[in-house]
Amino acid sequence: MLFKRVSSHRDRFQREAQAVYPSVYGTALRLTRDREEAEDLSQEAIVRAYEAFDRFDGQNFKAWILRILTNLYINKYRRKKRTGTTASLDDDENLFEPMAPAEESPDRVMFDNLMGAEVEEALSRVPEIFRTAVILSDIEGMTYDEIAEATDVPVGTVRSRIARGRSALRAALERYAIEQGYIKQGTPD
Amino acid sequence: MNDPRELMHGLADGHLSPEEHQEAMRLLAEQPELQRELEWARTLKATLRTSCKNEAQDAAWNKCIGRLDELDRSKRHTSFVSKYAWALCGALMLIIVAGGVANRAVGSKTLDSTQVASLLDPFSANSSDSRTAMRMAAPDLDAAKNLNLREYQVTSQASGLVDGRPFVRLGLRDSVGLGGLALVLIKDADRIAGLDQPTGHAGFTSGKLNNMNCVSWVVSGHTVVLLGERSTEELVQMGRGMLSR
Structure with missing residues (x-):
């Protein structure tokens, strides 16, 4: 009886978790930028989620498990920050790029031609919280x-972080495009 | 007051309240440059969605499965132990009690040499005729009455129970006048663990008690132990003499 209950609980969890695991691992990798750490973090998130599966409200499993993952990561990040290995990024206003000039529209062709790895690389340069x-x-x-x-912040902060994050990403992509000769500095192609 | 640029990103994501949406549309009409911000937001969003794919990670997933298996195993063990703790404790108690009872039943006629050694506390100084002493000390020890102790003088006597069995203990002095001999008779014991080494003489076994040689033999379900500062061979000869009528 006990084994049957455990098995059914496990089966349900495993089905749900396997379906979203690529997202769990992918998010862990994009946050940590290290395959080994990503594996550890995603594994830890899966184990924590399994232990707390009784408390899952049945609504959005992916959002729920990504919340667990993000919390785990943030706690780890905060611990590192307390030991002085990571600088504070939250209040750095300089990270917000100046508003785009009127003549500067996104070059859709250039963006379409960017490879996944190039975008991932640019994303990895965006400060962590953004x-x-x-x-x-x-x-x-x-x-x-x-x-x-x-992330345990108000919705307004989320919108602000997303705006800042996209600005930083845009700057990183532009730097990359200039380095690669896709566009010339100051003159969008 | 909302930041106009943040409003554009909220608009691109479709996460504005009706009031914010209205404000965003008003700002777009008033500040055409915000249109570029909106386009950037949409372009970056689309680029990320199409360029950053999550790939299957079978090896990493299998490690997760391993961790879950470990967790389940540990849960099952914990659950089993906590659920049946009372039964396990009961069974253990039962085994201990049954073991004790069995040990007592099986070894009912066996005494430990340390129990016999405990009977060898300093003898009392009373002195009397050996037969009288026997009768006084243990009128129910029939075997004792049949021992030939004429050659010995009783220098002390004691009696009581050891492990629930009646015993008699006599301090003896031999015909030459040498003391340092003790005779112990225990009813309902046919073996004393630790005093069961063969002597080469049928019916007699030997060992050591309180660093003294001793020999023992059995008469009618009684164990007799004779010990003293003598060699084993001498003690056996004395024992033989006690058995002869």
Whole structure:
């Protein structure tokens, strides 16, 4: 009886978790930028989620498990920050790029030609707290409310972080495009 | 007051309240440059969605499965132990009690040499005729009455129970006048663990008690132990003499 209950619980969890595992691992990798750490983090998130599966409300499993993952990551990040290995990024206003000039529209052709690895590389250069919001929103498709819950900040802060994160990403992509000769500095092609 | 640029990103994501949406549309009409911000937001969003794919990670997933298996195993063990703790404790108690009872039943006629050694506390100084002493000390020890102790003088006597069995203990002095001998008779014991080494003489076994040689033999379900500062061979000869009528 006990084994049957455990088995059914496990089967349900495994089905749900396997379906979203690529997102769990992908998010972990984009947050940590290290395969080994990503594996550890995603594994830890799966184990924590399994232990707490009784408390899952049955609504959105992916958002729920990504919340667990993000919390785990943030706690780890905060611990590192306390030991002085990571600088504070939250209040750095200089990260917000100046508003785009009127004549500067995004070059859709250039963006279409960018490879996944190039975008990933540019994304990895975005400061962590902004990157987290952008990943959860634009890659994982979470709502502002879900991101707010996952990162434990108000919805307004989420919107601000996403805007800043995209600006930083845009700057990184532009730098990359200039380095690669796709566009010339100051004159969008 | 909302930041106009942040409003454009909220608009691109479709996460504005009706009031914010209205404000965003008003700002777009008033500040055409915000249109570029909106386009950037939409372009970056689309680029991320199409360029950053999550790939299957079978090896990493299999490690997760391994961790879950471990967790389940540990849960099952914990659950089993906590659920049946009372039964396991009961069974253990039962085994201990049954073991004790069985040990007592099986070894009912066996005494430990340390129990016999405990009977060898300093003898009382009373001195009397050996037969009288026997009768006084243990009128129910029939075997004792049949021992030939004429050659010995009783220098002390004691009696009581050891492990629930009646015993008699006599301090003896031999015909030459040498003391340092003790004779112990225990009813309902046919073996004393630790005093069961063969002597080469049928019916007699030997060992050591309180660093003294001793020999023992059995008469009618009684164990007799004779010990003293003598060699084993001498003690056996004395024992034989006690058995002869």
